[in-house]
Amino acid sequence: MRRYLIRSLLIVGLSTSAAQAAGPFDGPWSGEAHGTTGPMQQCIATATATIQDNVVRGELKWGRFKPSVLAGKIATDGTFTSNNGGITGKFEGDSFTGSFSIPNGYCNPYRLTLKRS
Numbered sequence: 643m644r645r646y647l648i649r650s651l652l653i654v655g656l657s658t659s660a661a662q663a664a665g666p667f668d669g670p671w672s673g674e675a676h677g678t679t680g681p682m683q684q685c686i687a688t689a690t691a692t693i694q695d696n697v698v699r700g701e702l703k704w705g706r707f708k709p710s711v712l713a714g715k716i717a718t719d720g721t722f723t724s725n726n727g728g729i730t731g732k733f734e735g736d737s738f739t740g741s742f743s744i745p746n747g748y749c750n751p752y753r754l755t756l757k758r759s
Contacts (some may be wrong), residue, residue, distance in 0.1 A: 649684075665696035667716055667733050674701055675742075677749020685749030689756060696721065705745035729754060 670692055677685025689712060691700025696716040701709040714724040720733040722740065731740020731754065738756040 650726050665693060665716065667696065667720075667758070669693060670759040671700070671738065671756045672755065672759050673738070675754040677705035677747070677753045678705075685752070687752075688752060690758065712750045 671690070672688045675687040675689060686711075687702040687704045689700060689702050689711055691698050693699075693716070698712060698714050698716065700712040702712055703709045711726075712724065712729065714722055716722050716728070716733055721731075722733060722738070723730050724742075729740050729742040731738055732736040738754070740754045741751050742754065743750040743752065
């Protein structure tokens with residue numbers, strides 16, 4: 643009986659530690675990227691992402707074109723730089739604001755905003 647109790651307490655302790663290790667921005671996020679110059683109606687992408695333990699995984703969808711990858715790690719102060727270095731910004735509470743440019747893009751720079759869904 644004592645072994646069972648000790649094992650149970652260890653399991654509860656380990657699961658509590660794992661729950662506390664979750665990042666402050668965990669969950670589903672969505673938003674849009676808007677070009678700041680050029681014909682605005684052609685310069686909009688939808689963005690979806692999931693954050694788990696401060697790791698971002700998602701995509702930007704540009705109409706009928708192949709989606710672009712949105713991925714990277716969030717620093718402890720909320721700053722974010724995508725894996726390819728193109729997107730930079732900051733997570734604060736339930737929102738993210740960032741920017742990026744597309745090579746030879748006529749709507750550059752883009753402003754990316756996300757909200758926790």
